Amino acid sequence: MADSKVGVTSPIKMFFVYVALIIMACVMLVPFVWMISSSLKLEKDVFAFPIQWIPEDPQWSNYQVIWEKVPLLTGFFNTTKLTVCTTILQLVTSSFAAYAFAKLEFKGRDTIFMMYVLTIAIPWQVYMVPQFIMMTNVGLTDSHLGIILMHAFTATGVFLMRQFFMGVPTELLEAARIDGLSEYGIWAKLMLPLSKPAIATLCITSFTFEWNDFMGPLIYLSTTNKKTIQLMLRMFNTQYSSNYAQIMAAATVALIPVLILFVFLQRYFVEGIATSGIKG
Amino acid sequence: MDKKSKSLTRRKTLVAYSFILPNLLGFFIFTFVPIVFSLLLSFCEWNSGGEIKFIGLDNFIRMFSKDNSFWIALKNTIYYTVVTVPVTLALALFLAILMNKPLKGRVFFRSVLFFPYVASLVAIAVVWMALFNPDRGPVNSILMAIGIENPPRWAASTTWAMPTIIGLTVWKGMGYYMIVYLAALQGVSRDLYEAASLDGATRWQQFVNITWPCVTPTTFYILMMLIVATFKSYDIMYITTQGGPGEATKVLAYHIYNTAFVSSQFGYASAIAMILLAMIVVITLIQFKFEKRFTSYL
Numbered sequence: 001m002a003d004s005k006v007g008v009t010s011p012i013k014m015f016f017v018y019v020a021l022i023i024m025a026c027v028m029l030v031p032f033v034w035m036i037s038s039s040l041k042l043e044k045d046v047f048a049f050p051i052q053w054i055p056e057d058p059q060w061s062n063y064q065v066i067w068e069k070v071p072l073l074t075g076f077f078n079t080t081k082l083t084v085c086t087t088i089l090q091l092v093t094s095s096f097a098a099y100a101f102a103k104l105e106f107k108g109r110d111t112i113f114m115m116y117v118l119t120i121a122i123p124w125q126v127y128m129v130p131q132f133i134m135m136t137n138v139g140l141t142d143s144h145l146g147i148i149l150m151h152a153f154t155a156t157g158v159f160l161m162r163q164f165f166m167g168v169p170t171e172l173l174e175a176a177r178i179d180g181l182s183e184y185g186i187w188a189k190l191m192l193p194l195s196k197p198a199i200a201t202l203c204i205t206s207f208t209f210e211w212n213d214f215m216g217p218l219i220y221l222s223t224t225n226k227k228t229i230q231l232m233l234r235m236f237n238t239q240y241s242s243n244y245a246q247i248m249a250a251a252t253v254a255l256i257p258v259l260i261l262f263v264f265l266q267r268y269f270v271e272g273i274a275t276s277g278i279k280g
Numbered sequence: 281m282d283k284k285s286k287s288l289t290r291r292k293t294l295v296a297y298s299f300i301l302p303n304l305l306g307f308f309i310f311t312f313v314p315i316v317f318s319l320l321l322s323f324c325e326w327n328s329g330g331e332i333k334f335i336g337l338d339n340f341i342r343m344f345s346k347d348n349s350f351w352i353a354l355k356n357t358i359y360y361t362v363v364t365v366p367v368t369l370a371l372a373l374f375l376a377i378l379m380n381k382p383l384k385g386r387v388f389f390r391s392v393l394f395f396p397y398v399a400s401l402v403a404i405a406v407v408w409m410a411l412f413n414p415d416r417g418p419v420n421s422i423l424m425a426i427g428i429e430n431p432p433r434w435a436a437s438t439t440w441a442m443p444t445i446i447g448l449t450v451w452k453g454m455g456y457y458m459i460v461y462l463a464a465l466q467g468v469s470r471d472l473y474e475a476a477s478l479d480g481a482t483r484w485q486q487f488v489n490i491t492w493p494c495v496t497p498t499t500f501y502i503l504m505m506l507i508v509a510t511f512k513s514y515d516i517m518y519i520t521t522q523g524g525p526g527e528a529t530k531v532l533a534y535h536i537y538n539t540a541f542v543s544s545q546f547g548y549a550s551a552i553a554m555i556l557l558a559m560i561v562v563i564t565l566i567q568f569k570f571e572k573r574f575t576s577y578l
Binding site: 014017018020021024025027028029031032034035038046047049050051092093094096097099100101104105106107109112115116119121122123124125126127128129130131132133134149150152153154155157158183187208211212214215218219230233234237244247248251252254255258259262263266269270273 | 292293295296297299300302303304305306307310311312313314315317318321375378379381383387388389390391392393394395396398399400401402403404406407408410411413416417418421422425451455456459460463508511512514515518519533536537540541546549550553554556557560561564
């Protein structure tokens with residue numbers, strides 16, 4: 001990014017670069033634009049051709065009726081609850097564990113860490129069945145607690161925080177120990193404030209995963225008033241399958257929270273990927 | 281003194297374990313135990329409400345010799361992977377190369393290309409299914425308007441359902457991999473290109489001899505990530521086509537889901553899960569084996 005002056009690209013070539021990017025940007029944007037446009041139409045106009053991108057008479061009422069047809073608000077509330085709880089629990093426990101893995105010496109450390117390493121590549125799909133059976137036996141299915149516990153303790157979280165903690169100079173910790181700070185104090189007053197970028201990345205990853213997760217809640221939650229926003233949207237889609245304008249309004253509403261977060265915290269989304277990607 | 285230092289080490293160990301325990305306990309119970317359990321369960325018969333019965337390799341014999349759905353699911357998984365992975369990779373690299381130029385509006389383009397990745401799959405799938413609605417959708421209306429009389433029936437056709445899902449997957453995911461590539465491209469020294477263009481190398485030669493070798497570790501990393509991601513994916517099929525029409529988009533993970541949560545055959549579902557695990561272990565081993573070589577390349 002810094003040395004753009006060296007990569008001299010002729011204006012004609014730059015023109016084609018822009019054309020290509022604009023075309024790709026359109027491909028990415030058009031579905032969203034169509035979604036919003038359709039959400040403001042009368043049902044009979046949704047599939048009218050040629051496409052009318054800006055509705056003549058915007059049907060704002062579509063955005064009113066959707067809340068009554070399916071308890072979307074309950075879905076929002078449930079998802080928010082799951083997201084906040086999972087993210088906090090994950091952040092605290094994995095940064096806690098990561099501190100010990102990165103900076104403390106004790107018997108069994110490498111063996112335990114190996115267990116995390118070995119399981120990190122195993123996807124949920126492989127063990128979702130026995131996990132569900134176990135959860136059923138202790139009464140944690142059809143409950144938010146079950147989903148929180150299932151998602152809060154991840155190897156990836158520990159890895160991410162550990163990698164960041166490793167970069168904190170040990171001399172700093174030694175100095176803090178001499179000053180009489182306990183290990184817990186070091187974690188709270190030194191490590192956490194120093195690792196804000198890692199915390200941001202972990203929070204954002206956890207938030208997007210939890211907000212968008214579909215299969216987890218689908219398998220675990222059966223009572224309507226416990227369902228998440230994604231399940232509510234799905235419910236809308238199946239119950240009112242011919243009501244495209246309203247489905248699009250519901251989809252728009254479900255996308256807005258992530259969109260807002262994305263617009264404001266885009267930097268962290270991107271930096272998180274870029275760093276984890278290069279290190280592999 | 282010896283006693284003192286011993287108790288000090290013990291104290292240190294206790295403190296360390298107090299740090300690890302909250303996460304370890306949760307991880308052990310909710311992830312590690314289910315993994316071991318699923319390994320054991322794959323050698324057992326266990327249907328809803330019944331007893332767990334050890335049956336040795338019977339699940340696997342049934343899978344390989346009698347379960348036609350398993351072979352279809354395996355074939356579909358491979359189809360999905362073999363097309364999705366290279367297309368995503370190529371588009372991601374292409375976009376990253378474009379984005380690596382001195383652009384105006386870089387942040388805008390990056391946001392637009394990346395946003396579908398973080399957007400909810402359910403919402404996006406709903407929109408795609410409407411756009412590609414075979415009878416009334418705008419895509420087919422456009423195709424018919426430009427003179428194609430029988431446009432594909434997309435998700436409703438056994439031939440086109442998988443390509444439709446692949447299109448959605450590529451569209452949703454490529455922005456993510458573009459950013460990984462972009463980070464790698466920004467690490468490539470400008471001097472190399474300058475020297476090459478002084479020697480009269482064409483753009484294509486520069487790509488083949490500089491860009492491609494420099495991003496090989498990243499390509500490898502993305503390749504592995506994508507393969508695992510496509511192997512395990514089934515939510516997209518569930519949301520769009522429910523594995524249909526027929527079994528045209530039924531993939532391995534979907535077959536696990538169906539066997540366990542629709543037919544309640546937990547033992548057999550675990551056996552299918554072991555095949556998925558084996559596929560992923562192979563990919564992971566390849567990654568471990570080559571990673572050193574590729575990263576030393578950088």
